Ligand code: AMP
């Protein structure tokens with residue numbers, strides 16, 4: 001079989017639009033070959049969606065490419081330049097220190113996507129780093145990206161994982177791996193900051209034009225395309241963060257270099273899905289002040305977008321005061337977009353199709369109760385989906401999630417009173433709730449078990465099972481129902497690590 005992006009004899013046929021941008025945007029560099037590459041997993045579903053031939057990619061020639069040992073014909077590999085605010089501190093030069101953009105492919109859907117090798121060796125942006133990735137974080141990124149995609153939330157995804165046959169030196173010696181990352185693009189808020197802070201207005205403009213052409217074509221027709229671009233990025237990012245909150249996701253390192261202007265989730269480091277609901281949950285071991293905790297994400301997203309707005313000011317208007325007004329007006333779209341996604345999503349999570357006064361309070365009161373009562377976030381909403389409007393007897397499973405099951409009852413009574421105002425049949429309400437309330441998230445202890453089994457015993461069964469449930473998280477998968485279970489006290493993962 002020869003798929004669209006697979007030329008005869010060539011597992012990947014790439015275009016290179018980023019490399020037509022000025023030379024200051026990147027460093028041309030090929031991946032550094034590795035000792036003995038072997039395929040860990042190829043993402044067949046994604047390959048198919050992208051018009052790639054998974055068999056060709058899994059062939060010896062394909063694996064050589066996924067490991068960075070052979071550059072596909074016609075590719076112009078490069079490491080992208082970017083800057084970023086890390087925990088609020090500006091770092092003028094970050095860039096791809098351990099990744100190489102091989103090029104781009106156009107999917108059958110007509111969208112252009114980056115093919116990027118993470119862990120591909122040193123680049124001019126590596127600073128003191130070794131340019132490599134350890135297997136543990138690579139497995140983690142693969143699983144979390146698939147889970148996010150399964151939940152229908154915009155995300156980068158992994159096309160493949162290859163073991164390098166070389167050790168990497170972290171807190172302990174770990175096997176090295178290369179992740180093939182597929183993204184709408186790798187342009188970050190920090191990419192704009194790189195040029196803006198150097199006063200390179202023409203480069204900021206060239207980058208903005210590139211982003212409009214690639215992601216926001218409609219903005220080109222606007223009276224002020226850059227103002228339209230800023231607002232569009234603001235709206236997509238607000239919606240993205242709203243969607244994260246609705247599934248209990250905590251990114252963990254929302255530095256401006258880890259925020260893609262395409263609106264996709266990117267850079268899965270010490271991220272986590274929470275088990276027990278608490279708005280102030282923080283997992284990341286490097287996030288000591290809780291800057292990127294669960295409930296801080298909407299605020300920090302806005303802060304990051306303000307940095308983007310600063311970069312775009314010179315493009316918004318020649319008069320600085322007018323430019324600032326334009327920026328403020330675009331940023332003003334953030335709150336409404338976020339609320340529409342988040343509050344609208346919460347109402348859907350409790351089965352409300354109509355809007356009545358007091359609905360937001362009803363659902364926010366549930367969250368307050370869940371936090372007080374240490375209820376499991378995912379299972380509470382999934383459990384509610386499975387209860388009947390006219391039969392509180394079915395509530396046992398949900399009640400049991402609250403430390404004091406009686407604490408759930410007054411809320412349930414209010415909820416049922418409210419449901420009685422809905423006009424759609426109860427079975428329909430229940431099905432609609434199951435379509436927005438996942439049964440499965442990649443629970444931290446399961447992710448850890450899958451990584452441990454792969455690293456310690458070369459056993460990929462837990463990984464494959466986990467991938468099976470999280471890639472279709474709204475299905476019941478009764479045979480694997482164990483993956484719905486929250487961690488036992490001794491299984492709870494309290495801290496997650498970057499592992500870079
Ligand atoms: P991250 O923590 O993955 O968002 O990366 C932050 C910055 O550190 C980026 O510029 C990365 O390219 C760089 N970096 C992270 N790990 C390494 C590594 N092992 N070698 C070189 N650069 C790295």
Ligand code: MG
Pocket residue numbers: 257258267
């Ligand atoms: Mg990063």
